[in-house]
Amino acid sequence: MKFSVCIILLLLLCFTTVSYSQSRQIHPLKGIVMDQMTRDYVSNATITITTKANPSSGESDPKAFSKMTKTNELGQFTFLNIPDGSYTLSVSYVGFVSQSLNISVPSTIHNQPLSIALQAAPVQLSEVTVSSIHAHDQQIISSLDIKLRPITNSQEILRMVPGLFIGQHAGGGKAEQIFLRGFDLDHGTDIRLTVDGMPVNMVSHAHGQGYADLHFVIPELVENVDFKKGPYHTSKGNFTTAGWVDFHTQNVLEKSLVKLEVGQYNTYRAVGAFNMLGQKMREQGHSAYLASEYSYSDSYFDNPQHFKRFNLLGKYQGKLSEATQLTVTASTFYSKWNHSGQIPDRAVASGLIDFYGSIDPTEGGETSRTNINAEFTTATPGGSLIKNQFFYSNYNFELYSNFTFFLKDTVNGDQIRQKEGRNLFGYNGSFQKTYYLGSTQWISTLGASYRQDLTQNSELSHTKNRTETLERLQYGDVNELNAGLYIDELVHISPKWTVNAGVRIDYFRDQYTDLLQNPVTTKQANGTIVSPKLNFYYTPNSRFQFYLNTGKGFHSNDTRVVVPQNGKQILPAAYGSDLGMIVKPFPKLLINAALWYLWLDQEFVYVGDEGVIEPSGKSRRQGIDVSVRYQLTRSLYADVDLNTARPRAIGELAGQNYLPLAPTFTTTGGLSLTGQKGFSGSLRYRYMGNRPANEDNSIVAKGYFVTDLQANYTKPTYAVGLSVQNLFNTRWKETQFATESRLKGEATSVDEIHFTPGTPFFARLSLTYFLK
Incomplete structure (x- = not known):
């Protein structure tokens, strides 16, 4: 079959080549696209070349044709086999003014690449087109939303993904709980998170598998967000089942700035970002900036959290040569806090504590992360693109929690400490080559990845008052290695x-050294998984696209689980499919809808009385996602996301097969204002429906509806902002668990909802000053 396809493509190439040679000579056409203000390269811009109309008759060339491509990560584009003639070259990208150039081939190019600078502009939905050239990585929703919605904190960046919900249940310092596509993802078990390609998820983490803490990201530095739901990209490996999200920070800082925030509950925040090189160096292809953030808040709990966070980041981007770019990022992050933990319904109902109170006021934590990330991108003379990335993180974590209070220890209580130190390092690389076989464009990518995690003294201990260690329950070192190799073929058969x-292949080696054993023991387990992907896209015109995505993904299991089981269930697989469409029926209306299905070979289940997660049986999820964006006026946008899911455990009796805390219906939406005489902002809502909290749905996690407001006034030298969370002061439960616990003095335990209260009305003011 493969041989036959190759023969057909070769015949098409020969036929096309003969046809062109009989008429006109052909030439390559190359160019580069950059941001006019920052001089940074613009990747994924759409480039179209069409035959120019005859100026005397107004008619097109009888041998008219149209070709389309996109820029690579260095802003470069190439057209091959362009015949002699006059053409119109069009360049477009969301958030920039589209450009059209009249060019002649070959006389006006003189074998030199075109240089095109795009000017930033307010987003206009009428200019957005559904493109076949971007079919596999097109995320129009994300591109629009990141331009339209002001970002107020790192948590809200995740909410840019339609249907993704987050919940905080440890006072702001702990990683958020994540919900997506019928998953309670805990802190990242089935979603892959990266920042500039560097992994965020922590394997075999002290608090749980896949723990993903994004608080080392300074939100003002986020330039865009890429995402995809489902396991359909070969370059994405571990944890890519429900989907993946990749945050990209700014390579070039447009303006230096100083920002101050003040809010209720003794909340303060300061941000500074400063260009370190002048305009002359920027024009020569070199830029560098330094940014820092400090936050403090007592928050709205009765027990002040004394939350503090510090971030420092430096980033350099420069040309090593005309064909090679180097980007180096170094950052460090530290956070410390107290928190009120999860409280039981009965304690509030009886008046023992307030809705914002605490059973164990000594809970809290401390964490830090230092990163170095270096990326090399090289374009070869033949048009290939080579990417090499090396990263390293030093990470420390210590968390005190009490989920069950006095269930196990009626005297000292059940407080636990989860602690670890970690060194994480790795490599991502790829080689991409574009081929033209007649009218067919073939993009072939070969990639490799390597990651190794080394933890020291990974610990789970029974503690008292955050000061006394009563018993070590787990104590050891993890050495986990993941090596991956993939090949990806993207073929634009026709317009x-x-x-x-x-297809992707991943190898894992898990090693655990148990420091509680005498003598100390070290055991290993290993496994390999192959993940094929196959996706189809049909784009009849610039207003419609239909797609079918299919693929296999996986999540790894905790080393402390797989080693005692001799490697069994080390890499449970996930099989998914999306049948969807992107429709733009009117110039100012965009709709994205999909029917989806996901089958997992193994499910993670939260165990409330232990405060951990453990593997369980197979599961199945299916649902519908709908996203709508509508431009009401030149400056006013409306959006709504609707997401349904039916998550069930396989092999269990009907009525006993619910997946605890998995969302079944969510919706988000709102209005966004941009560029109206300096005013911008948004009014947004989010709603999560009731969902089962246990397997038989006898305990229900109640839904909530919350509204947030953001308003800004921006001038060339300053900006003023107002952020209001929970505008209507709704009393709601942000995170909920069905947990068996016993309060001090209770004779027996009770299994019921334990929750962390959501924020009440919370207002903050900000002032930003832009430096020259």
């Missing part, structure tokens, strides 16, 4: 049809 096929 309407695109096919993507690929």
